[in-house]
Structures are given as structure tokens and as C-alpha cells.
Amino acid sequence: MATLHRRLILTGAIGLAAAAASAQPAARFPERPVRMVVPFAPGGSTDIFARLVAAKMSEDLGQQIVVDNKPGAGGNIGAEAVARSAPDGYTLLVGTPGPLTISPNLMKSMPYDPARDLVGVGQIVNVQSVLVVNPATGIASVHELIDRARAQPGKLSYASPGLGSSPNLAMELFAAQAGIRIESIQYKSDSQALTDVMSGQVPIMIANIAGVLPHIRSGKLRALAVAGPRRSALLPDVPTVSEAGLAGYAVTGWAGLLAPAGTPSPVIEQLNRALNKALATPDVVAKIEQQSAEPAPVSPKAFDAFMADERARWAEVIKRTGISVE
Incomplete structure (x- = not known):
């Protein structure tokens, strides 16, 4: 009986220890600098957007976010590098329609699949x-x-x-x-x-x-x-294509932040909060608007759904026109 009692006490102690361990917070993120890959050359609009949010996100996260330009192949080289990185939140991609929603439909073969290998953190901007x-x-x-x-x-x-x-x-x-x-x-x-x-x-x-x-x-x-769904504040007297007679037409450029698939959800959520906080900062908003763009803060889930819709739409256009790239 005493032996059984000791076993019950030991089992209870192990259970309490396990529960306490599971209740402990995960390792703090980030514990070291984060790399933000821009798959285009320095100085372009995508690079400008990346550096704006990287600076503000660094302040919020308490670690530096280093912008790393990896241009080539219409953005596919940088996108592939991130897709093949460890899913730990320390390597991010500033992506655009080309490598994320157009190339997968346009090219006969690609070394990565954006829908499978990357996950959205959040949208950065819409560009008119x-x-x-x-x-x-x-x-x-x-x-x-x-x-x-x-x-x-x-x-x-x-x-x-x-x-x-x-x-x-x-x-x-x-x-x-x-x-x-x-x-x-x-x-x-x-x-x-x-x-x-x-x-x-x-x-x-x-x-x-x-x-x-x-x-x-x-x-x-x-x-x-x-071309977009709304008039531009820079050209307030110019109608949208839809208003001008081609109902339903709307095309908007954009840039967003992504991470390798498999990145833990708490890390994605933390990065999303830091990104959206940066996009609400008045000086960031002003500098984005100088590039004829507008901040586009959304949740990771909403950004993933948006990219899926974009891939489907461009797939239809590419199929209809017969465009292809070897």
C-alpha cells in the first residue's frame, strides 16, 4: 500500500512538473537580428517600403531587422532563398505579385512553390x-x-x-x-x-x-x-477604369511580408503586430504616400487569402492569353 502511495505521489509530481513546464513562455523572439530579404535591387519602391517598416519594426521588437537585397530573375532568386530558410522567423521576404502570384502561373517550372513554401505575415502597401x-x-x-x-x-x-x-x-x-x-x-x-x-x-x-x-x-x-478599385488622392479627378466604363476591372500593385512555411504561429502574430504598428506610424504613412502607395495593414490569414485570390485571377488571365516563359 505504501509503495502504491509513493507511486501516486511520484506520478502527481511528474504531472505537475510537466504542466509547469508547458505553462512556461516560449523562448523570447527575437533573440538576435532578423534578416528581411528584398528580391530587388536597392533604391526601388519595394526596397524603400522594406526599409521604412524594418526600421520601425526593429524599435518594436528590440532587435535590428537587416534588409538584404537579393535581386535577380524577377524576384524569384530572393523568394526562393527565403522559401528554403529555416522556419524560425529570422528570415523574412518582402514579396510582390511577380514572384508570388504571377511567376507560379507563368513559368513551366519553379524551384519553389509560394503557396506551399511561404506564409503571409501581413501586407505592407497597395500601389496604384x-x-x-x-x-x-x-x-x-x-x-x-x-x-x-x-x-x-x-x-x-x-x-x-x-x-x-x-x-x-x-x-x-x-x-x-x-x-x-x-x-x-x-x-x-x-x-x-x-x-x-x-x-x-x-x-x-x-x-x-x-x-x-x-x-x-x-x-x-x-x-x-x-487601374485600382478607388480613385487616387494624387489624381482625384481621374476616374477608375471601372467608373470609366469597364465595370469590375481593378488591378492594384502591392508588397507584403512573408516567412517560410512552418514558422510558429506566435512568431507570425508577433511580427504581424509589429508590422501593423509600423504602418500606423505617421512618418511611415507619409513616406509611403510619397511613393503613390497606401499602407495596407491586415492579418496574416487575410493576406494569405488575398494572395490565393490573386494567384487564381492571374492564372485565368495567363491561360486566356497563352503567355508563358521557359
Whole structure:
């Protein structure tokens, strides 16, 4: 009987010890600097957004967040590096539509699967684009552009910074929804495409508002419509494409923060809180708005759902147009 009593006491002690251990808080995160990979060269808008939030998040988390630029292959090199990293919260990705929602549908094979290998921490920004034409075209509205394209099928062309780029697919979606055919002229960069539209070599393009706003204000370009779901505060008198006659059309650029799949949920939630706190800081908001963007704080779950919807939408556009990249 005494032996049984001792066993019961020992079992109870072990149980209490286990319960106490499980009640102990997990190891503090972060305990060392965090690496934030930007899959593009320094100085671009994605790099600017990353450095803005990294600085504020560092203050909140008590550890430095180091921005690491790993450009190449349209953002896929940096994205793959993060996808293959340890899922511990110490390696993060600032991702954009290209490597996360377009490339998986565009390329026949990829060394990583964004939907499987990465998980959302939160969205950083939405970036507005605008449909512009060279004023010499005489086209003054979305209706006039569609009418011209229908009257002269295949005669109009648009400039874009590469096959499968966001502007390329945004214009292809526009043409598909309008039931028109516009020839795609590919360039190696936004700046080259813009130069030829301004010179009249190519009449049309969709571009980031920040890159074309000075030329709209100077009269060298004419803004027909904002591509996103809402008007831009920078172009308040310019309607959205949907308002201008192509109901339901909406394309918005964006950037978000991601981690390797398998990263513990408490770590994801902590990073999300720090990110959203940074996005609510007045000086960060002001600097984001200077880039023709707007803060877009959301939960990790909402960001994952948003990316899934984006992948499905671009898959349909790519399938319809037959675009592919080896």
C-alpha cells in the first residue's frame, strides 16, 4: 500500500512538473537580428517600403531587422532563398505579385512553390497604377480607347516592361474584359517603355502613378483612368477604369511580408503586430504616400487569402492569353 502511495505521489509530481513546464513562455523572439530579404535591387519602391517598416519594426521588437537585397530573375532568386530558410522567423521576404502570384502561373517550372513554401505575415502597401496615353493619339477616355481598338483591331499597341510583368498582365486583362485586341510591345524596363510612350513610338501603357505623375501634370501624358478599385488622392479627378466604363476591372500593385512555411504561429502574430504598428506610424504613412502607395495593414490569414485570390485571377488571365516563359 505504501509503495502504491509513493507511486501516486511520484506520478502527481511528474504531472505537475510537466504542466509547469508547458505553462512556461516560449523562448523570447527575437533573440538576435532578423534578416528581411528584398528580391530587388536597392533604391526601388519595394526596397524603400522594406526599409521604412524594418526600421520601425526593429524599435518594436528590440532587435535590428537587416534588409538584404537579393535581386535577380524577377524576384524569384530572393523568394526562393527565403522559401528554403529555416522556419524560425529570422528570415523574412518582402514579396510582390511577380514572384508570388504571377511567376507560379507563368513559368513551366519553379524551384519553389509560394503557396506551399511561404506564409503571409501581413501586407505592407497597395500601389496604384494608371492607364495613360500619348496626347497625340487624340484619345481622351477609356470609351474612346475601346472604340478605337474595336474600329482598328490589332492596330493599337501598348508598352510594358517585359512579358509577364504586372503592367503587361494588367493591360491584357483590360483588353480581355473590353473584348479588344491591342499589340504588346515589350521593353527591358519601365523607363524604356515610358520613354517610347512619351515620344509617341507606342501610344499606351499602364504604369505606377509615381513614375508618370510629373509627365501627366506637364501634359506630356494623358491619364485616362486609375487601374485600382478607388480613385487616387494624387489624381482625384481621374476616374477608375471601372467608373470609366469597364465595370469590375481593378488591378492594384502591392508588397507584403512573408516567412517560410512552418514558422510558429506566435512568431507570425508577433511580427504581424509589429508590422501593423509600423504602418500606423505617421512618418511611415507619409513616406509611403510619397511613393503613390497606401499602407495596407491586415492579418496574416487575410493576406494569405488575398494572395490565393490573386494567384487564381492571374492564372485565368495567363491561360486566356497563352503567355508563358521557359
